[in-house]
Amino acid sequence: MKSITENLNTIKKELNPNVKLIAVSKTQAIESIIEAYNCGQYDFGENKVQELSAKYEQLKNLNIKWHFIGHLQTNKVKYIINFIDTIHSVDSFKLLTEIDRLSKQNNISTNCLLQFHIAKEDSKYGLTLADAENILNSDKFKNLKNISICGVMGMATYTDDISIIRSEFRNLKNIFDKLKANYFSTNNTFCEISMGMSNDYKIAIEEGSTMLRMGTTIFGMRNYNK
Numbered sequence: 610m611k612s613i614t615e616n617l618n619t620i621k622k623e624l625n626p627n628v629k630l631i632a633v634s635k636t637q638a639i640e641s642i643i644e645a646y647n648c649g650q651y652d653f654g655e656n657k658v659q660e661l662s663a664k665y666e667q668l669k670n671l672n673i674k675w676h677f678i679g680h681l682q683t684n685k686v687k688y689i690i691n692f693i694d695t696i697h698s699v700d701s702f703k704l705l706t707e708i709d710r711l712s713k714q715n716n717i718s719t720n721c722l723l724q725f726h727i728a729k730e731d732s733k734y735g736l737t738l739a740d741a742e743n744i745l746n747s748d749k750f751k752n753l754k755n756i757s758i759c760g761v762m763g764m765a766t767y768t769d770d771i772s773i774i775r776s777e778f779r780n781l782k783n784i785f786d787k788l789k790a791n792y793f794s795t796n797n798t799f800c801e802i803s804m805g806m807s808n809d810y811k812i813a814i815e816e817g818s819t820m821l822r823m824g825t826t827i828f829g830m831r832n833y834n835k
């Protein structure tokens with residue numbers, strides 16, 4: 610088995626500098642995060658509020674940018690709002706409103722990505738294009754001043770069939786392009802397409818990803834029984 614340092618160096622050599630790598634550290638030990646950090650990896654992704662808060666507390670002194678990538682319950686936003694860099698998984702107007710409300714309270718602006726449902730599996734969260742248009746057209750949305758919509762996020766179907774994965778990523782890129790043209794054409798912060806995980810990141814890059822969320826390839830297999 611290769612070390613985290615070796616894995617990171619291998620991946621980084623493959624990546625074009627305009628694609629950001631988010632190291633998905635869920636279930637991984639603090640020491641593993643520190644090892645990645647020590648080779649210059651500063652962006653980390655977590656999908657559980659409790660786990661993220663605990664890791665944040667232990668790693669406060671490091672210059673880590675934390676990304677929230679899992680389903681976020683509205684009533685848990687308060688636990689991460691004052692340190693989170695980007696929330697990738699905004700999947701309802703209610704959640705967006707709460708992020709805005711707490712950001713205002715903390716005198717900050719929070720980076721958000723709209724999560725879209727692009728996979729065949731129905732267990733995954735996410736908006737449809739119509740949902741997103743309803744949000745972006747609403748007067749209530751225009752009153753949210755403490756959020757910054759930075760782009761879109763999606764997860765492809767977990768399958769070996771490359772053509773399915775590719776068409777789902779292409780769909781997300783099309784959604785991004787439509788929203789960019791119709792709502793964010795003069796807004797340079799709307800520029801991110803968060804797609805691609807360990808098993809499909811190469812396809813994601815070919816289809817226009819700007820943010821890869823990779824765990825297993827960097828840290829090895831996750832152990833959920835610890």
Ligand SMILES: *Cc1c(COP(=O)(O)O)cnc(C)c1O
Nearest residue numbers: 633656678806807822823824825
């Ligand atoms: C776990 C997870 C990843 C990383 O998965 P790997 O297959 O380990 O790269 C990426 N995105 C989300 C939303 C995840 O939950």
